Amino acid sequence: MREEFREDREAKPQGRIFSLDLTPQIIGAAIKIHRRLGPGLLESAYEACLAYELEKVGFRVERQKAVPLVYEGVKLDCGFRADLVVERRVVVEAKCKEAIHPVDEAQLLSHLWLLNIQVGLLINFHVLLLRDGIRRMVNNYREPAGETLNREDR
Numbered sequence: 001m002r003e004e005f006r007e008d009r010e011a012k013p014q015g016r017i018f019s020l021d022l023t024p025q026i027i028g029a030a031i032k033i034h035r036r037l038g039p040g041l042l043e044s045a046y047e048a049c050l051a052y053e054l055e056k057v058g059f060r061v062e063r064q065k066a067v068p069l070v071y072e073g074v075k076l077d078c079g080f081r082a083d084l085v086v087e088r089r090v091v092v093e094a095k096c097k098e099a100i101h102p103v104d105e106a107q108l109l110s111h112l113w114l115l116n117i118q119v120g121l122l123i124n125f126h127v128l129l130l131r132d133g134i135r136r137m138v139n140n141y142r143e144p145a146g147e148t149l150n151r152e153d154r
Contacts, residue, residue, distance in 0.1 A: 022059070022090050023121055023136055029053035030123050034130040039096070046125045047083050047094045059086050067114050082111045091120040100124050100135060112139035 033049045051061045067080035084092040093108050100122060108120045117139065124133030 021119070022086055023119060025057070025059070026050075026054065026086060026090060026092060026121055027123075027134060029057075030121075030125075030134070031130050034125055039126045039128065041096065041125070043083070043094050043096045043125070046096065046123075050092065050094065050123075051084055054084075054086060060088070061086055062088075065115075067111050069114060080111065080114070082115065085115065085117070089117060089119065091115060091117050093120065093122050095122065095124040095133075096126045097124060098126065100133070105135065105137065108135075108137055109139060112137070 030046075030050055033046060033053060037045070037049070047063065051063050054061045062085040063083070065082045065085045066077070067082050069076045069078050069080065082091045083094045086092060091108065091111050093104070093111070095104060104122060108122050112118065112120045120137045120139070122135040122137065123130070127133035
């Protein structure tokens with residue numbers, strides 16, 4: 001019962017916005033895919049499957065979203081692409097490599113910054129246990145309203 005309540009709370013709109021954190025559902029879909037397919041496929045295969053799974057449960061997913069660069073007021077198309085953008089709130093970069101490198105993290109942070117999105121997931125499907133291949137990253141982290149502590153509360 002507890003699990004059902006959590007899923008209902010996260011899936012239904014709460015006022016104008018959905019539950020703040022979509023990453024548990026995205027990670028759950030990635031784990032489902034990894035359990036069925038295992039490691040070793042191309043990144044594009046995992047990306048397609050993840051988009052399918054997320055759309056199946058009702059999320060709006062953009063694949064290969066162009067990431068524009070504005071330099072000195074001019075919008076430049078540099079060919080940057082985010083693998084997936086979920087609900088315009090989470091960027092997902094799918095990888096299939098031996099190890100995640102700092103450049104992969106920098107790429108995700110750049111996409112977050114350029115798209116003005118706060119949360120991203122870097123998911124490396126080339127691991128035996130997917131939990132070892134997941135990194136959650138944030139851009140310009142801010143405490144959610146109502147969760148900050150006053151000095152007197154500490």
